[in-house]
Amino acid sequence: MNPHLRAPKQHSSGMHATRGFEELIRRLVKGASELQAIESGQVDAIIDPATGKAILLPEAQEALREDQARDRSLVRLSSDWQWEKDKHHRFVSCEGPTIGSSGFEDKTIIGKRLWDLPFDNMSKVDWRAHRSELARRAAYRDLELRSRDDAGGVRYFSVSGEPIFDRQGQFKGYRGTARDISNLMQAGSVSQGETGIARAALDALSAQICVLDSSGSIILANRAWRAFGATKGCIGIGVPEGANYLTLCDNAGEGERVNGIAIATGIRQLIAGEREIFRYEYRCNSPIGRCWSTLTVTRSPGNSPVRMVISHETTTRRKRMEQLTGLDHRDANRAPPANRVLAAMPREEYQRLLSGLEPISLAFGDVLYEPGDSIRYVYFPSDCLISLLTQVEDHMALEVGLVGSEGMVGIPLALGISTSSVRALVQGTGTAMRMEAGRFQLEFKQSPSLQRELYRYTHLLMAQFTQTAACNRFHVVEARLARWLLMTCDRVRSDQFHLTHEFLADMLGVQRVGVTNAASALRRRKLIDYSRGNITILDRKGLNAASCGCYRIVKNLFDGAQR
Amino acid sequence: MVVLRLYISGNAPNSVRAIANLEAICQEHLKDGYKLEIVDVFEQPVRALADGVLVRPSLAKVSPAPVANVVGNLSNKSNVLLALGIKGNVR
Numbered sequence: 001m002n003p004h005l006r007a008p009k010q011h012s013s014g015m016h017a018t019r020g021f022e023e024l025i026r027r028l029v030k031g032a033s034e035l036q037a038i039e040s041g042q043v044d045a046i047i048d049p050a051t052g053k054a055i056l057l058p059e060a061q062e063a064l065r066e067d068q069a070r071d072r073s074l075v076r077l078s079s080d081w082q083w084e085k086d087k088h089h090r091f092v093s094c095e096g097p098t099i100g101s102s103g104f105e106d107k108t109i110i111g112k113r114l115w116d117l118p119f120d121n122m123s124k125v126d127w128r129a130h131r132s133e134l135a136r137r138a139a140y141r142d143l144e145l146r147s148r149d150d151a152g153g154v155r156y157f158s159v160s161g162e163p164i165f166d167r168q169g170q171f172k173g174y175r176g177t178a179r180d181i182s183n184l185m186q187a188g189s190v191s192q193g194e195t196g197i198a199r200a201a202l203d204a205l206s207a208q209i210c211v212l213d214s215s216g217s218i219i220l221a222n223r224a225w226r227a228f229g230a231t232k233g234c235i236g237i238g239v240p241e242g243a244n245y246l247t248l249c250d251n252a253g254e255g256e257r258v259n260g261i262a263i264a265t266g267i268r269q270l271i272a273g274e275r276e277i278f279r280y281e282y283r284c285n286s287p288i289g290r291c292w293s294t295l296t297v298t299r300s301p302g303n304s305p306v307r308m309v310i311s312h313e314t315t316t317r318r319k320r321m322e323q324l325t326g327l328d329h330r331d332a333n334r335a336p337p338a339n340r341v342l343a344a345m346p347r348e349e350y351q352r353l354l355s356g357l358e359p360i361s362l363a364f365g366d367v368l369y370e371p372g373d374s375i376r377y378v379y380f381p382s383d384c385l386i387s388l389l390t391q392v393e394d395h396m397a398l399e400v401g402l403v404g405s406e407g408m409v410g411i412p413l414a415l416g417i418s419t420s421s422v423r424a425l426v427q428g429t430g431t432a433m434r435m436e437a438g439r440f441q442l443e444f445k446q447s448p449s450l451q452r453e454l455y456r457y458t459h460l461l462m463a464q465f466t467q468t469a470a471c472n473r474f475h476v477v478e479a480r481l482a483r484w485l486l487m488t489c490d491r492v493r494s495d496q497f498h499l500t501h502e503f504l505a506d507m508l509g510v511q512r513v514g515v516t517n518a519a520s521a522l523r524r525r526k527l528i529d530y531s532r533g534n535i536t537i538l539d540r541k542g543l544n545a546a547s548c549g550c551y552r553i554v555k556n557l558f559d560g561a562q563r
Numbered sequence: 564m565v566v567l568r569l570y571i572s573g574n575a576p577n578s579v580r581a582i583a584n585l586e587a588i589c590q591e592h593l594k595d596g597y598k599l600e601i602v603d604v605f606e607q608p609v610r611a612l613a614d615g616v617l618v619r620p621s622l623a624k625v626s627p628a629p630v631a632n633v634v635g636n637l638s639n640k641s642n643v644l645l646a647l648g649i650k651g652n653v654r
Binding site for chain 2: 028029031033034037038040041042043044045046047049052053054056059060063064067
């Protein structure tokens, strides 16, 4: 409490230095020095030992009255209503203008508690939080409340209060102010001027975005958010403006309860200023099946008015990809990359590259480029295998190169050419990291390490091309098949893989029957076995001996370069 | 270290003057060698009776002994210095 506002009232009878007043003073004050100080006007107050109350002398009374008037006028200037509540939190007074049944009308408010009034933006949980604040006798500031006036218009109030204690320190109630902030809120929530631009900008984004006020009510939602309503799978996403998002989370259905509580808790921490950002990834059931959602909530800077921006994205595709490849982005930051070009990057550069890389699952038969295609992505295979094929008029395709985890597909880009001269065909199902062409060119330009690694790899690829060209011309199918199987084995790092004879015929540029004969010969020598396209290498050393020298030449080159 | 206690009554004019006068005197004569507690009757109503100081404003020298009191707005500088026991420094 602020007792000096009360002091003059309590002793208004002593406002004038009447005879009775003088007598009282003389009775209380015995010392000559005290009397002298009083007479020379140097004293403000005397304590009555019988009551413990201060008796103010006229000049002090006048000064304090002015103080009080100034305080009142400042309070009036900065607020619309000034109210007091008793110790049971019932309003005992409320001064200010009356506006319909908006919540702070003098006649209706007296005797009621704040939570008895028709405010519609506070959930049970919110009121519980507010009441526990009151129970702690805490002062509260800018509690935002919303109601509707007689005309049906939405009105917002900001209420602040502090506890009052009596002289003995006993709690007496609360005293505070309320402001009508409807104009402020509406300027912040409807499309006017800058807000209109903000709304247009939000509408252009594909993520579902909405803005909450400090009570959790949605005051702005973008187009994607509004359109999302139809699928109704992910907690509260798509509910219209005006709804309370926190209430929705609090009351999430059986299967969503845990997620609802976690989201509501996170947002409340943001509102309380306990954190700056809240991210939550969760799985939910939608009519189109199970889906993954990522929610990112940020808080507007500063305190008035507090705004929360929720951005929701469906991350099902990415999540499936991660599950498919067993590759979690967080782990990818730590684990060394499976691709050797990436593994050779200094750690810092790899971290930077990583932001432009995305894991992708490639399946047997996928075509990455056709000859003449512009290169949209470069691929760093992790455990998949990609054949580079060339085609001469109507003849069968012929493999000229094979790329696995030791290299990159899309080398022309590193040499300043944006189209592919070969067909890039996925031979072995697996995963790769890919990067968009523009980003790759940028990274390549500014990274000497990436340049060094890719020039070195280009040299190896050219050696492979030339050796393959010679091999295809001079060596028998059996030796070439042995070479090809060994190269595949090196790149997939497995003795077993799936390839049909037809496919092998394409690779080697021979008739299918030629492949069958060669494979039978190798099987007879117990070097390999095969059944329905599943090839197993039984004797690697023997297969090496059966292959032409081209395999060893290229392998030595590669091994030497890796060292 | 001189320990002082000033009893005041809120923002009443003599109380405000007393604070200003006392601070000026302390700055000039005691530098950092003092501790001042301000007791406002409106903030600590019970304290007034407990300490037995009935007139506001008034200054009490708590230590070192002897204990001394000055009543009023402390505009009489020599009275204050006398109570504080630093009369010898008066020029």
